[in-house]
Amino acid sequence: MSTSGTNGIVIIGAGQAASQAVMSLRSEGYEGPIRMIGDETEPPYQRPPLSKKFLAGEIGFDRVELKPAEFYANAGCELLLSTRVAAIERAKKVVLTSDGREIAYDKLIIATGSRVREINVPGFDLEGVHYLRSVADVHEVQKNFKPGAKMVVVGGGYIGLEVAAVAKKHDISVTVLETAERVMARVVDPIVSHFYERVHREEGVVIRTGVTVAGFEGEGGRITRVVSGEGESFPCDFVVVGIGIIPNTELAQDAGVTVENGIVVDEMTRTSDPDIYAAGDCTNHPNGVYGRRLRLESVHNAIEQGKTAAAAITGKDKPYNQVPWFWSDQYDLKLQIAGLSAGYTEAVTRGNPAEGRNFAVFYLKDGVLIAVDAVNRAPEFMTARQLIAKQVKLDPKRLADESISMKEIASA
Amino acid sequence: MAKVTYVEHNGKEHTIDVAEGLTLMEGAVKNMVPGIDADCGGACACATCMIYVPEEWLAKIPGKEDMEETMLDFCEHTQANSRLSCQIKVTPELDGIRVSLPESQH
Numbered sequence: 001m002s003t004s005g006t007n008g009i010v011i012i013g014a015g016q017a018a019s020q021a022v023m024s025l026r027s028e029g030y031e032g033p034i035r036m037i038g039d040e041t042e043p044p045y046q047r048p049p050l051s052k053k054f055l056a057g058e059i060g061f062d063r064v065e066l067k068p069a070e071f072y073a074n075a076g077c078e079l080l081l082s083t084r085v086a087a088i089e090r091a092k093k094v095v096l097t098s099d100g101r102e103i104a105y106d107k108l109i110i111a112t113g114s115r116v117r118e119i120n121v122p123g124f125d126l127e128g129v130h131y132l133r134s135v136a137d138v139h140e141v142q143k144n145f146k147p148g149a150k151m152v153v154v155g156g157g158y159i160g161l162e163v164a165a166v167a168k169k170h171d172i173s174v175t176v177l178e179t180a181e182r183v184m185a186r187v188v189d190p191i192v193s194h195f196y197e198r199v200h201r202e203e204g205v206v207i208r209t210g211v212t213v214a215g216f217e218g219e220g221g222r223i224t225r226v227v228s229g230e231g232e233s234f235p236c237d238f239v240v241v242g243i244g245i246i247p248n249t250e251l252a253q254d255a256g257v258t259v260e261n262g263i264v265v266d267e268m269t270r271t272s273d274p275d276i277y278a279a280g281d282c283t284n285h286p287n288g289v290y291g292r293r294l295r296l297e298s299v300h301n302a303i304e305q306g307k308t309a310a311a312a313i314t315g316k317d318k319p320y321n322q323v324p325w326f327w328s329d330q331y332d333l334k335l336q337i338a339g340l341s342a343g344y345t346e347a348v349t350r351g352n353p354a355e356g357r358n359f360a361v362f363y364l365k366d367g368v369l370i371a372v373d374a375v376n377r378a379p380e381f382m383t384a385r386q387l388i389a390k391q392v393k394l395d396p397k398r399l400a401d402e403s404i405s406m407k408e409i410a411s412a
Numbered sequence: 413m414a415k416v417t418y419v420e421h422n423g424k425e426h427t428i429d430v431a432e433g434l435t436l437m438e439g440a441v442k443n444m445v446p447g448i449d450a451d452c453g454g455a456c457a458c459a460t461c462m463i464y465v466p467e468e469w470l471a472k473i474p475g476k477e478d479m480e481e482t483m484l485d486f487c488e489h490t491q492a493n494s495r496l497s498c499q500i501k502v503t504p505e506l507d508g509i510r511v512s513l514p515e516s517q518h
Contacts, residue, residue: 027446046453063434068442303451327457334479336457378479382459382486407485 005106006032009313010095012085012251013111014038016046016299017280019066020306021109022077028314034077035103037095039084042135043069048299050138051162052329056169057142061135088255090273107275107313110263111306112248114281114297119154119241123216128223128238132159133245144238147171152226152236154213156183158328159242161196164205165330175206175234177226182209186244187326189341191361192373195353196330203331245297247282260284262295267319268312269305277312279305288321289389290340290370298326323388325381333357336381339371339388348396350380360384367393379406386410414507418445418463421515430502436511437461437497447513454498459483460517461497462490465509470495472505489514 009025011018014036022034038044044066053059062068072079084098088110094102116131118124130141141163144151149172153160156178164174176183182193183200197207212229216239226234253259258272262284269277269285280302287294304320311318328335341347344363351359353375360380363371368391372384383406387394398404398412416439417427430439440448440461449460456479465473470493476484480499484490497511 048453048455063438067444071442071444074444299453300451325458327452327455329455334457376479378482379485382483386486 007093007104007106008033008035009107009109010034010103010105011036011109011111012088012095013109013113013248013280013282014040014044014079014081015111015113015280016044016066016302017111017113017306017309018109019044020303021111021279021310022072022075023067024307024310025313026075028310028316030310030314031076032106034075035080036072036077037080037083037085037097037103039082040134040136041082043067043072043079043081045135046299047133048327050135051132051159052166054135055132055138055141055163056166064135085251088251088257088276090255090257090276093275105275107277109309109313110252110257110271110276110278110282111280111302112251112282113302114245114247116241117244117246119213119243121213121215123218123223126216126218126223127221128218128236129216130238130240132163132240132242141238141240145170145172149173149237150235151175152177152234152239153242154226154239155242155244156180156207156209157186157242157244158184160240161200161330162328163240163242164200165203168203168205168331173206174204175208175236176200177211177213177228177234178207178209179212180209183207187337188373189344189347189361189363191347191349191353192335192375195359195375196333198354199331199333199357245281247295249282252276252278252282261293264293265305267308267321268317269309269320270312277309279309285320287324289323289391294324294340296324298324300325323385325385332376334376334378336374336378337372338374338381338385339363339369341371341373344370346396348399350400350402351377362394362396362399364394364396369394383407383410414502414504414509416502416506417508417510418447419510419512420445420447421513432502432504434502435498436463436500436502439502440497445513447517448497449517450498452498456480456483456496456498459487459496462487462494462514462517463497464491464493464512464514465495465500466511467493469506469509469511472503472509473500487514488516488518 341363358376374381452458
């Protein structure tokens, strides 16, 4: 064991990466004390269902929490919830909470995740303007879910579109306002963006692209409409804003740990301080498949870095080097993304995005497969995940040819 | 409620009371049964929750839908009686079920 001392491991953050780190520390044989500090009232839970089944009311918190309450005590992990960390004092190796406690560590894992980007327009603080990132947020949004209610969604990314899909099922009229020329511009190719615009419109959602939000206006302190920079007015009963997230790197930065587009870590999740590790949304880490540093907003990354941090702390070399993957559930559409398509030179479509609801787009860079967006096409997604890791050249004609199965393409 | 026994690849058994409505995957993950990764939390998006279900129990579970069928194709250790545990909901009919876990989920 490469940790000595009796203060144990302290984890700042109580989300996906933190929960995984606890599980992995114990399975890697770490026997010392572990303390996890989180600023929400809930113990670690999964965020993806918050904009899907949990928002829809189909599942309760018991299906969203990562582990039942007893798990942490049984694992010898003390949970300090509803607690904010104010500072990390690296010289003393203590963490200071905002209520004045000093918590000493032998090793520290920063798993602070990210927070929502807030919209900065007049009327931002009117009642009825919501973000959606925590269980508490969802409960607030749900109060507005009445048949016939009018919702405006600001932001046509994953959150905006998933919330739109859920709201449609609840008989709510939905308008999505997106600044870019297409939805999900950050994460998919235009072919996929246009497909999603088509399906949402088929489902009755109004999607407006190229629209900027200039302000929120209301009566009696409550929102009544969204006003665009182009001079249009969108009446509404409530608004959900989903315009991206910002990594929570301030604690690290203030403590003098290297931060640049995330807390800078190596492939073992080590930061510039030998006793501090970082995992999850908050990190900037090297990826061997793409030969560059990445900051990822994904469950997979949080889980894998939680495992890697635990391995590194217990003296094992298990470098993190995987093909990133993501998913989004909207209506009957299962979008599964493997890899990162930035810098692609050729996009190859398999299936027909203009009709029906299943197809895939493969992204090649100089002939090598670097990413795939698959809609209701699990074989394309799963095969591509394996092929991207191998960094192989693939024949675009074969990828587009549905008479050749993905299995055949993979074994060629 | 149903009594579910998960048998690890090394033979170790875990018998858990799993509430109706939870999936077999959740029963394992919530009770620290090793061997089921469930990376996507049950969204049928990762195929890391695979289990082997004995024939006599397969008949008491609804059959595989397309998505599960295709995801299973990509598991390392798939056998004829493989299922994705995130797709199997616990019902009283499953009381006493024994399922086995593969060598690994990757």
